[in-house]
Amino acid sequence: MWRNRLWRSIQRWQGIALVIAALVATVWLAWTNQLILYINPSYIVFTVIMGAIGLVFVVASFVTKADHNHDHDLDEPRRRFSGPLSVVATLLTLFVAAGLVVVPPATLTTATADQRVVNSTGVGTGTKTVGAAASAPTGAFAKFTVEDWSSLLRQTTDASFYQNKTADVVGFISKDPDDPDNVFYVTRFVITCCAVDAQPVGVPVYLPNWKSTLRTDQWVKVVGAFDTNPSSKSQQAIALVPTSTTKVDQPSDPYLY
Amino acid sequence: MGTRVEERKRVFRAPTITGLVVGLLGISAVFAVRALTPGLGKWSLPNQLQDLLTLSISVIVESLPFVILGILLSIAVQVWIPDRWIMRVLPRNAFLRRTVISFLGIFLPVCECGNVPLARGLIVKGFTVSESMTFLLAAPILNPITILTTGQAFGFGSWVFVARIVGGFAIANILGWLFSKHPDQDSLLTDRFAAECRLPDAHEHDQTRWQKSVELFTRECGVIMPAMFIGSLVAGLVQVAVPRAILLGLGSNPVWSILAMMALAFVISVCSTVDAFFILPFASTFMPGSIAVFLVFGPIIDIKMLTLMRTTFTARVLVRLTVIVGLLSALIGLVINYVA
Numbered sequence: 173m174w175r176n177r178l179w180r181s182i183q184r185w186q187g188i189a190l191v192i193a194a195l196v197a198t199v200w201l202a203w204t205n206q207l208i209l210y211i212n213p214s215y216i217v218f219t220v221i222m223g224a225i226g227l228v229f230v231v232a233s234f235v236t237k238a239d240h241n242h243d244h245d246l247d248e249p250r251r252r253f254s255g256p257l258s259v260v261a262t263l264l265t266l267f268v269a270a271g272l273v274v275v276p277p278a279t280l281t282t283a284t285a286d287q288r289v290v291n292s293t294g295v296g297t298g299t300k301t302v303g304a305a306a307s308a309p310t311g312a313f314a315k316f317t318v319e320d321w322s323s324l325l326r327q328t329t330d331a332s333f334y335q336n337k338t339a340d341v342v343g344f345i346s347k348d349p350d351d352p353d354n355v356f357y358v359t360r361f362v363i364t365c366c367a368v369d370a371q372p373v374g375v376p377v378y379l380p381n382w383k384s385t386l387r388t389d390q391w392v393k394v395v396g397a398f399d400t401n402p403s404s405k406s407q408q409a410i411a412l413v414p415t416s417t418t419k420v421d422q423p424s425d426p427y428l429y
Numbered sequence: 430m431g432t433r434v435e436e437r438k439r440v441f442r443a444p445t446i447t448g449l450v451v452g453l454l455g456i457s458a459v460f461a462v463r464a465l466t467p468g469l470g471k472w473s474l475p476n477q478l479q480d481l482l483t484l485s486i487s488v489i490v491e492s493l494p495f496v497i498l499g500i501l502l503s504i505a506v507q508v509w510i511p512d513r514w515i516m517r518v519l520p521r522n523a524f525l526r527r528t529v530i531s532f533l534g535i536f537l538p539v540c541e542c543g544n545v546p547l548a549r550g551l552i553v554k555g556f557t558v559s560e561s562m563t564f565l566l567a568a569p570i571l572n573p574i575t576i577l578t579t580g581q582a583f584g585f586g587s588w589v590f591v592a593r594i595v596g597g598f599a600i601a602n603i604l605g606w607l608f609s610k611h612p613d614q615d616s617l618l619t620d621r622f623a624a625e626c627r628l629p630d631a632h633e634h635d636q637t638r639w640q641k642s643v644e645l646f647t648r649e650c651g652v653i654m655p656a657m658f659i660g661s662l663v664a665g666l667v668q669v670a671v672p673r674a675i676l677l678g679l680g681s682n683p684v685w686s687i688l689a690m691m692a693l694a695f696v697i698s699v700c701s702t703v704d705a706f707f708i709l710p711f712a713s714t715f716m717p718g719s720i721a722v723f724l725v726f727g728p729i730i731d732i733k734m735l736t737l738m739r740t741t742f743t744a745r746v747l748v749r750l751t752v753i754v755g756l757l758s759a760l761i762g763l764v765i766n767y768v769a
Contacts, residue, residue, distance in 0.1 A: 184647060184648070184651050185651075186651060186654075186655060187647065187648075187649075187650035187651030187652065187653070187654045187655065188647060188650055188651070190650070190654035190655060190657075190658055191650045191654050192455065192456055192459055193459060194489050194490070194493050194654070195493070196456065196459045196460050196463055197463055197486070197490070198490055198493060200460065200463045200464060201490070207490065209483070210483070210486055210487040210490045210491070211487065211490055211491050215491070215494075218494055219490065219493070219494045221494075222493070222494030222495075222497045222498055223493070223494065223497075225497060225501070226493075226497045227456075229642075229643060229646040229647075230452070230456070231449070231452065231453070231456075232639075232643040232646075233452075233643050233646065233647045234445070234448040234449045234451070234452030234453070235445055235446075235448060235449050236640050236643045236644060236647075261655060261659055262655075264658070264659055264662055265654075265655050265658040265659060267662070268482075268485055268486075268489070268658045268659075268661060268662050269658065271482040271485065271486055272486055272489065273459055273462055273463050273466075274462060274463075274466050275466070275472055275474070275482055276466060276467040276471060276472060277467070277483075277486075278479055278482075278483055279483070280480050280483055280484075281476040281479055281480055282476060283476035283477045283479075283480045283669070284480045284484075284668075284669070287668075287669065287672055287673055288673040289673055289674050289677060292673065292674070292677050293710035293711055293714070364699075364703055364706045364707040365491060365699055365700055365703040365704075365706075365707065366487045366488070366490070366491040366699075367483055367484060367487035368484055368487050368488055368491070368664070368668070368697060368698065368699060369697060369699050369703075369707045371710065389476070
C-alpha cells in the first residue's frame with residue numbers, strides 16, 4: 173500500500189516538476205528575448221500570459237496539501253511491464269527537462285536544413301513575385317532577404333531578370349548536395365508557428381573551394397550579383413557570384429516569418 | 430463523523446508554509462540553473478542531437494500555453510460551471526447531441542493539445558466517452574481560429590476549405606457514432622482515468638472551489654505533462670530521423686501524395702490553428718486532395734496527440750481511431766484528387 177502511495181506522490185510531483193521546468197524555461201526565454209528561437213513572435217504574449225497563470229497555480233499547489241484520500245481511492249493494479257516502462261518514461265522526460273533547463277538555447281542547424289531539403293517547398297504567399305521585383309527601385313534589392321531571393325529563383329531562371337540586381341544577404345552556410353565543394357546555400361529557416369515547422373530556404377552561392385575558408389553552419393553576409401551558375405554539377409541554374417563573403421555573428425532573430 | 434469532517438478541513442485548509450518555502454526555493458533554483466548555464470559557454474553537441482533538443486523544446490513551448498488553457502477550461506467545466514449550463518442545454522437525442530457537441534469548439538477555442546484535458550473534464554462532468562471523443566475530434570477543426578486561418582490560406586470557397594470543415598465534422602460524428610455502439614463505454618478508458626470518473630465527489634463540502642481547482646490542476650499536470658514531454662521527444666526524434674526528401678518525391682501521385690501527407694501530418698504534430706499556413710507552400714507540388722488530408726487527419730492524429738490521448742483512452746481504442754480516421758480522410762482526399 174505504501175508503495176502505491178509513494179508512486180502516486182511521485183506522479184503528482186513529477187507533473188509539477190515538469191510543468192515548473194517548462195514554465196521557468198519559457199519565462200526565462202521570453203525575458204532574454206530567445207523565445208523566438210522556438211516559436212513565432214506573434215505567440216509570445218499569449219505564451220507568457222498562460223505561463224504566468226500556470227506559475228500561480230504551481231505556487232498555489234505548494235500550499236494545498238495532496239488529497240491523499242482521493243489518491244487512495246484511485247489505487248489500480250500495477251501491470252507487469254509498468255515498472256520498467258515507467259522508469260524508461262521517467263528517464264526520457266528527465267532528458268527533455270534537462271534540455272529545457274540546462275542546455276543553452278540554440279537555433280536549428282544544417283542537419284535539419286539538409287534533412288528537410290533547402291527550397292523544397294513552393295513559394296509562400298507573403299514573398300516577392302517576379303512582377304513586383306521587376307518594378308522595384310534599384311535600392312530596394314539590397315533589402316531583399318534570403319527568402320525573397322530564393323522565392324524569385326524558384327519563379328524564374330531567366331538570367332536577364334537578375335541583371336543589375338545586387339544581392340546583400342545574411343544566412344548560415346549549408347552545402348549544395350550536388351556540388352558541395354563549389355556551391356553552398358546562404359540559408360535561413362522560415363517559421364510559420366514554431367521551429368517544428370521550419371522550412372529551409374536558401375540562395376545558391378558559387379564560390380569554388382569555399383571549404384578552405386568557411387564551414388557549414390557558419391553565419392555569413394554575402395554581397396554579389398546573380399549569374400548563370402558556372403558549376404557543372406549543381407542543379408541550380410542561377411547562382412550568386414559573390415564580390416564579398418564576410419563571416420558574421422548569428423543574428424538575434426535567426427528565423428524569417 | 431463531525432470529527433472526521435474537522436480533520437479533513439484541517440488537511441485541506443491549513444496552508445503549509447513549509448511547502449510554500451520549499452516550492453519557491455525549488456522554482457528559484459531552477460531559474461538560477463537556467464540563467465547561469467549559458468554563461469558556462471556553448472555546448473558543442475552533434476547537430477542531430479542539438480536539433481532533436483531544439484525541435485522537442487519547440488513542441489513543448491508551443492503546446493504549453495494551450496495545455497494550460499485546456500486545463501483551466503477543464504477546471505472551469507468541472508468546478509465552476511453549474512451542471513445545467515452544459516448538460517441541460519444539449520438535446521436528448523444522441524445523434525443531435527453529438528452534432529451540437531461537435532460545435533462546442535466554437536465557444537472553447539483551444540487547439541488540439543489543450544482539448545485533451547478539456548475532453549477529460551467533460552467525461553468527468555457526465556459526457557459519455559463517445560460524446561467526449563466527438564468533441565475531441567471536431568473541436569480542433571470546427572473552431573473560429575482554424576476556420577479563419579484555413580479560409581485565409583486557401584480561400585473560403587476552395588475544395589480544401591470545404592473538405593476540411595465538412596470532413597472534420599463528418600469524421601468526428603462517424604467516430605462518435607461508432608464508439609457509442611460499444612456496450613461498455615468505461616472499457617474504452619484507461620484504468621486510472623475510469624477509476625477517477627467513477628469516484629463520487631466525496632469532498633464537495635470539505636474543499637473550497639479554489640482548493641478543488643488547484644488540486645485538479647496538479648492532478649492534470651501529473652497526467653498530461655509526462656505525456657507531452659515524451660510526445661515531444663518522439664516527434665523530435667522522428668523529424669530528425671526521417672528524411673523529408675522521401676515524402677516530397679510523392680506529391681504528384683493521387684494515392685501516394687495522400688499517404689505522404691498523412692505521414693507528414695503524423696510526424697510534424699503542428700497545431701490545427703496554424704497548420705493551413707504551414708502547408709500552403711506545399712500546395713504547388715502536392716495534389717489538392719492530399720493537402721485536404723493533411724488538414725483533416727493532422728489535427729486528430731499525430732505523434733503528440735496520440736501520446737496525450739493515451740492518458741485517457743486505451744491503446745486499443747487509439748489504434749482503431751487512427752485506422753478509421755486514416756481511412757476516412759484518405760477517402761476524402763481520393764474523391765478530391767479524382768473529382769476536383
